[in-house]
Amino acid sequence: MAADTWISDMTHFLDQNGNLVKEPKEARVLADYFAAIIVMASYPEPDYPPAYRVSCRRRPQRKPCREEIVGFIDPESDDVVWLCPKCNDRGFISNWRGTIWDMSERGDVEQ
Numbered sequence: 001m002a003a004d005t006w007i008s009d010m011t012h013f014l015d016q017n018g019n020l021v022k023e024p025k026e027a028r029v030l031a032d033y034f035a036a037i038i039v040m041a042s043y044p045e046p047d048y049p050p051a052y053r054v055s056c057r058r059r060p061q062r063k064p065c066r067e068e069i070v071g072f073i074d075p076e077s078d079d080v081v082w083l084c085p086k087c088n089d090r091g092f093i094s095n096w097r098g099t100i101w102d103m104s105e106r107g108d109v110e111q
Contacts, residue, residue: 006091041071
């Protein structure tokens with residue numbers, strides 16, 4: 001079975017106040033996952049804190065993958081690009097800049 005490629009726009013997961021949607025529950029769970037990937041990928045230093053690691057949520061053959069997701073910001077599209085090196089689940093997240101998960105311009109990150 002092939003892995004998925006997620007094409008995601010973070011604004012689709014926000015309510016009118018800029019917070020993650022609460023309902024439906026499945027959308028909230030997916031939004032939390034993408035938000036964690038944004039924090040990890042936009043961290044301004046190559047070595048981000050262990051708390052920012054994101055485990056793969058895919059379940060190939062009904063078994064959790066749990067491999068650590070890798071990600072970066074594509075300099076041409078400005079999308080967050082992410083990939084699971086084990087199962088090849090992957091995606092692109094747009095419209096993430098300026099959200100509360102955007103770590104790229106913060107001066108208050110923990111080192």
